[in-house]
Amino acid sequence: MNPYIVSVIFPILASLLFRKPPKHRGVTLDTTATTDDSESGVTVRNARFDAPVVTAWEGVTTLAELFEEACRKHGERALLGAREVISKEAEAGSDGRVFEKVHLGEYRWLSYDAVFEAVTSFASGLKELGHGREERVAIFADTREEWFIALQGCFRRNVTVVTIYASLGEEALCHSLNETEVTTVICAQKELKTLVNINGQLDSVKRVICMDDDIPSVASSVEHGWTITSFADVKRLGKENPVDADLPLSADVAVIMYTSGSTGLPKGVMMTHGNVLATVSAVMNIVPNLGKKDIYLAYLPMAHILELAAENLMAAVGIAIGYGSPLTLTDTSSKIKKGTKGDATVLMPTLMAAVPAILDRVRDGVFKKVNAAGGLSKRLFYLAYERRLRAINGSWFGAWGLEKALWNFLVFRKVQAILGGRIRFILSGGAPLSGDTQQFINICFGAPIGQGYGLTETCAGGTFSDFDDTSVGRVGPPLPCSFIKLIDWPEGGYLTTDTPMARGEILIGGPNVTLGYFKNEEKTKESYKVDDRGMRWFYTGDIGRIHRDGCLEIIDRKKDIVKLQHGEYVSLGKVEAALVVSPFVDNIMLHADPFHSYCVALVVVSQSTLEEWASNQGISYFDLSELCTKEETVKEVHASLVKEAKKARLEKFEIPAKIKLLSDPWSPESGLVTAALKIKRETIKKAFKEELSKLYTS
Secondary structure, three states: OOOOHHHHHHHHHHHHHOOOOOOOOOOOOOEEEOOOOOOOOEEEOOOOOOOOOOOOOOOOOOHHHHHHHHHHHHOEEEEEEEEEEEEEEEEEEEOOOOEEEEEEEEEEEEEEEHHHHHHHHHHHHHHHHOOOOOOEEEEEEOOOOOHHHHHHHHHHHHEEEEEEOOOOOOHHHHHHHHOOOOEEEOOHHHHHHHHHHHHHHOOOOOOEEEEEOOOOOOHHHHHHHOOEHHHHHHHHHHHHHHOOOOOOOOOEEEEEEOOOOOOOOOOOOEEHHHHHHHHHHHHHHOOOOOEEEOEEOOOOOOOOOOHHHHHHHHOOOOOOEEEOOOOOOOOOOOOOOOOOOOOHHHHHOOEEOOOOOHHHHHHHHHHHHHHOOOOOOOOOOOOHHHHHHEEEEEOOOHHHHHHHHHHHHHHHHHHHHHHHHOEEEEEEEOOOOHHHHHHHHHHHHHOEEEEEOHHHHOOOOOOOOOOOOOOOOOOOOEOOOOOOEOOEHHHEEOOOOOOOOOOEEEEEOOOOOOEOOOOHHHHHHHEEEEOOOOEEEEEEEEEEEEEEOOOEEEEEEHHHEEEEEOOEEEEHHHHHHHHHHOOOOEEEEEEEEEOOEEEEEEEEHHHHHHHHHHHHHOOOOOOOHHHHOOOHHHHHHHHHHHHHHHOOOOHHOOOOOOEEEEOOOHHHHHOOEEOOOOEHHHHHHHOHHHHHHHHHOO
């Protein structure tokens, strides 16, 4: 029988014969109105636990103890894996730009025992180099196994680590290193060249440790006044001159984490060992069945708290961590040589963390490929997608039973192969995840996606969606380490007495709330407050509402609200989240001006989508930049934005009246987005001041 006919008939019969009643989620949260002396509001906690979780491991109070305990327990198991570089070559693009392509081999693994030996050697080597306990180390590099080893090595000597994004600009880098008076910088070859450029502006750096053996000649210690040592030599030095560990206490500062700074210069957030351990312990209690059978794909910046906490958790429970990068993640990633395999295909992970921008690109890529294929395969894909969507939304048998297995076999296993074919859970954080992308992951990968809400200031801890919650637009109930509180924001019209749900500014309290901003007491006092019960709260500036089951939904942000000329309020972030799902959009920034009655937008176009449209329309052009200036192109993209705005039920004044199309992507390297791919609004406004002005005057 025709497989298409089977695929249509079988699911219908299955859903009729085996339909399950809807699942009712029990309310396990304690929601109470509070009127303490600090601030009245509505507070929510996770009532599955008697008190906020501080540690999930008996007797463990620091990250150093957690890692040592894990190594003692898991010994010969694989812990850290990296791919061998077989070859590198330059390849010219259609626009004349040259791109590096790499051919990577299999993963090579280090066991827990081997990593622990490397960590203890590095810790001893650090002391032998002359780095004192009271001095700070900065790690300035992309995520890789040496990053993890260096971090744990510093913890064993109770040395505070300053984390800095590898994509941070020179001004912000200089500010971060000087403010924290860093004496030792650990970096890779690429970042070492950046250090050389600003060496005359660095006040305190004495030592540089290069993760790569091949140290560039321009980084000569004679010329720049640094002692430069390779990572391997530091380990060798420590192995020859071992010293005892000098372990930290829970209240000691483990990390000063510099935010990527969506506005102005970055701020250093001071995190204690106890702060980070609380978040790690809370997530340990939420994600089911974490253990030795899992493999974690690590590719996000470890200078981001989401990745740093995730890797510490994975190591703690015996999970192997395989390193990759956003540019080598899949077989079609920009840096992967054609015909060779990406990180996910080789590693076949079961767990991964992601920021929404990366998941959006995976979704867009799949739909583009399906639509281009056309014919029977396209019809079958959309039939399967619709059936699974109905099943998930209705809690029918088809969501998890025989029908799911059928669709996976006939349709979705090719999609699942993009990320290795074995993903069982994805954690999304760092920014709001669109409902369309969340449903795409649930359907096509057949795996839950946990959406978390937290900030650097709360060690990524805040809320986390339940493993089996497929509702969209929400970020779950409070983590076991956190309290969530809403307080009134009358200026924005959000009150905790609103019906049917309390609304207001989100405060996060608990043992995961950090000490504050390094050398910035004024900003610390503004954002952190302690109530009369001794609870430390962080004022997030985000606006949320609490559903009846205790789950939080983010609905606005105080800083993103602009009042237009006629008094209407526009939430820039909300509108951007609605419009970025357009297939023509790679990134977008909405701009509103109090002296005008309408909004405008800068739109970074999706090159593949726009060029495919132009080809179908028979439009000729020299390059993408020229295509973006054509009147018919602007009209088409604007029409797409209006369509998405109407689907999201935006008001007319929220829809950009005029747009400017941009051909060059916004990347962390350009300084226009953060490492978590959030737009830097003020930086973009300055960079495109002239273009924005023309949109209002033309």
